Amino acid sequence: MSSSDAEDAAVAENAAAQGRTHGQAWPERQTGPVVRRRGQVQPSTTDQRLLDTRGPSDWVHQDPWRVMRIQSEFVEGFGSLAELGPAVSVFGSARTQPGSPDYETGVGIGRALAEAGFGVITGGGPGSMEAANRGAVEGGGVSVGLGIELPFEQGLNPYVDIGVNFRYFFVRKTMFVKYASGFIVLPGGFGTLDELFEALTLVQTRKVTRFPIVLFGTSYWQGLIDWVRHTVVDGGKASAIDLELLHLTDDVDEAVALMTKEAAT
Helix, strand or coil: CCCCHHHHHHHHHHHHHHHHHCCCCCCCCEECCCEEEEEHHCCHHHHHHHHHCCCCCCHHHHHHHHHHHHEEEHEEEEEEHHHCCEEEEECCCCCCCCCCCCHHHHHHHHHHHHHHHCEEEEECCCCCHHHHHHHHHHCCCEEEEEEECCCCCCEEEEEEEEEEEEHHHHHHHHHHHHHHEEEEECCCCCCHHHHHHHHHHHCCCCCCCCCEEEEECHHHHHHHHHHHHHHCCCCCCCCCCHHEEEEEECCHHHHHHHHHHHHCC
């Protein structure tokens, strides 16, 4: 008999003895708040199972372990951003090229927000996200990047002061809303639209209040506004008042003024 087998046998005998001590005919063991009897008695302690490196590792891919990962991402995100102060989330395409008009607009918005006393939160990637982070740094503000694990790795852009990488989109999107006073949305694709309508739904359903959403770039966003007005609202799928939740502008000062106004209320 190996030393491990001998230890397991001793544990089982001890459990059986406990049962006999109490006038019972079955083994019994207390493991934390749980009492195990008969065939449910485990031959090892919790500490032994924790420290034993043997055994299968498929548990790291199972849902209970994923819950712990999700929890850890919330804790890490909350802990990293809790002392950020007033901030605005800026969204836009990762495909925006440096030097393009949209990129320069992002830099200007980031700089203006920083000069108005706001931190700037982006997805931390290239394109418009990099532009807004760059503007925040140039304006002397705090530049935050909330990255996401993707099949095509982008990494955080070099203008991020505080960077947090996430596995799960829904945890990341919570951080965008929880630590921001509002959203400024630059021209972008599916990811930008996802973040826009997520925020819009939260405001419409009053899950968040006093939360301005600015669509920056009339020529880019006007078609979307027209579709919402003439198809969604006219078709009875939304109320006309819901359109008032969106502010369309081409003016940096107006966009920042909307954020400042709401932050002061």
